Amino acid sequence: MKTIAVLTSGGDAPGMNSAIRAVVRAGIAMGMNVKGIKRGYAGLIDGDIVDLNARSVSDIINRGGTMLYTARCPEFKTEEGVLKAVETCKKEGIDGIVVIGGDGSFRGARDLSIHGIPCVGVPGTIDNDISSTEYTIGYDTAMNTAMEMIDKIRDTAQSHERCSVVEVMGRHAGYIALQTGIACGAVSILVPEIEYDLQKDVIDKIRKIQKTGKKHFIVVVAEGVGGVEELADRIEQATGIDSRATILGHVQRGGNPTVRDRVMASQLGYHAVELLNKGIGNRVVTFVNNKIGDEDIYEALAMKKVFDMDEYNMATAISI
Ligand code: ADP
Ligand code: F6P
Numbered sequence: 001m002k003t004i005a006v007l008t009s010g011g012d013a014p015g016m017n018s019a020i021r022a023v024v025r026a027g028i029a030m031g032m033n034v035k036g037i038k039r040g041y042a043g044l045i046d047g048d049i050v051d052l053n054a055r056s057v058s059d060i061i062n063r064g065g066t067m068l069y070t071a072r073c074p075e076f077k078t079e080e081g082v083l084k085a086v087e088t089c090k091k092e093g094i095d096g097i098v099v100i101g102g103d104g105s106f107r108g109a110r111d112l113s114i115h116g117i118p119c120v121g122v123p124g125t126i127d128n129d130i131s132s133t134e135y136t137i138g139y140d141t142a143m144n145t146a147m148e149m150i151d152k153i154r155d156t157a158q159s160h161e162r163c164s165v166v167e168v169m170g171r172h173a174g175y176i177a178l179q180t181g182i183a184c185g186a187v188s189i190l191v192p193e194i195e196y197d198l199q200k201d202v203i204d205k206i207r208k209i210q211k212t213g214k215k216h217f218i219v220v221v222a223e224g225v226g227g228v229e230e231l232a233d234r235i236e237q238a239t240g241i242d243s244r245a246t247i248l249g250h251v252q253r254g255g256n257p258t259v260r261d262r263v264m265a266s267q268l269g270y271h272a273v274e275l276l277n278k279g280i281g282n283r284v285v286t287f288v289n290n291k292i293g294d295e296d297i298y299e300a301l302a303m304k305k306v307f308d309m310d311e312y313n314m315a316t317a318i319s320i
Helices: 016-029 040-046 079-092 103-114 139-160 175-183 198-211 228-239 249-253 259-277 297-302 309-318
Strands: 003-008 033-037 049-052 096-101 119-123 163-168 188-190 217-222 243-247 283-288 291-296
Touching: 003 016, 003 040, 003 079, 016 033, 016 096, 016 259, 033 040, 040 079, 040 103, 079 103, 096 103, 096 259, 103 119, 103 297, 119 259, 119 297, 139 163, 139 175, 139 217, 139 243, 139 249, 139 259, 163 175, 163 228, 175 188, 175 217, 175 309, 188 198, 188 309, 198 217, 198 228, 217 228, 228 243, 259 283, 259 291, 283 297, 291 297
Parallel strands: 003 033, 003 096, 096 119, 119 283, 163 217, 163 243, 188 217
Antiparallel strands: 033 049, 283 291
């Protein structure tokens, strides 16, 4: 391939910039031209594309967000939208594309591949909810941000002898909730993957622990479960413990990426370019059993992620 392009799509994630940098520099190092597509598939449809060189991606390895901007583009889900994007690729001489994003973005990459534009997906989402990989860019940074925030909430919960119910991100996935819940010593962790019983899993548990002398509590709730205000009220009514709800929100999507996210993003981005340089497309890059690899895009999209019940049960067992 002579010319490749890179885009970021879906929700942004800290480390996407580090991945863009790796893609651009790997492409140049392998003798290819590299272009940047702005605002994900929307920029591909509109032809919002810039030439990138090694200096265009200086000073971004440490920055949150994405220098290429990101967008959700409903038009790309239509045949017409995809055909417009293919036209742009032909006009710009784009031979292959690295798509940094989540499962939705990979579906778009699959559609482009079907229309003759080889694409390689790089997993980028704070949710870590992509089935084909054990790690997605942004997960570590988002969790560290959430952990820091919950640590601060814990200070005030402890001073006032309160229960704090904290919502972390994850509309369909409880991975951020599970690991931040463990890291912050939550009494209960509520995730969309597991049904919960308010009385048994939250109220009775708090009451039991209360009897052992504990006076402040943290409950971590994934966005997909929601209802933190109501939950705090119910806990207060049932236990008599003054309770507060906090929604952490988009603070988890920003900030400087951690070491893990910068290194993973560099490795995953580099591997994507290695594939395109060999003329291989229609793949997604993966991290499985501590190794960078890749998977057929169809197989990857057909996989189902299994929630780690051992980890969840461990968290429940030690929150006493
Ligand atoms: P993520 O990539 O983080 O999962 P989205 O699900 O919002 O985020 O998808 C990002 C973009 O990918 C969408 O706005 C759309 O342009 C494209 N996309 C999503 N799903 C599909 C699909 N089924 N077919 C084609 N393109 C899709
Ligand atoms: O996919 C990442 C994520 O942050 C989810 O956890 C969340 O549900 C969603 O994006 C929110 O997206 P937005 O606010 O950008 O629409």
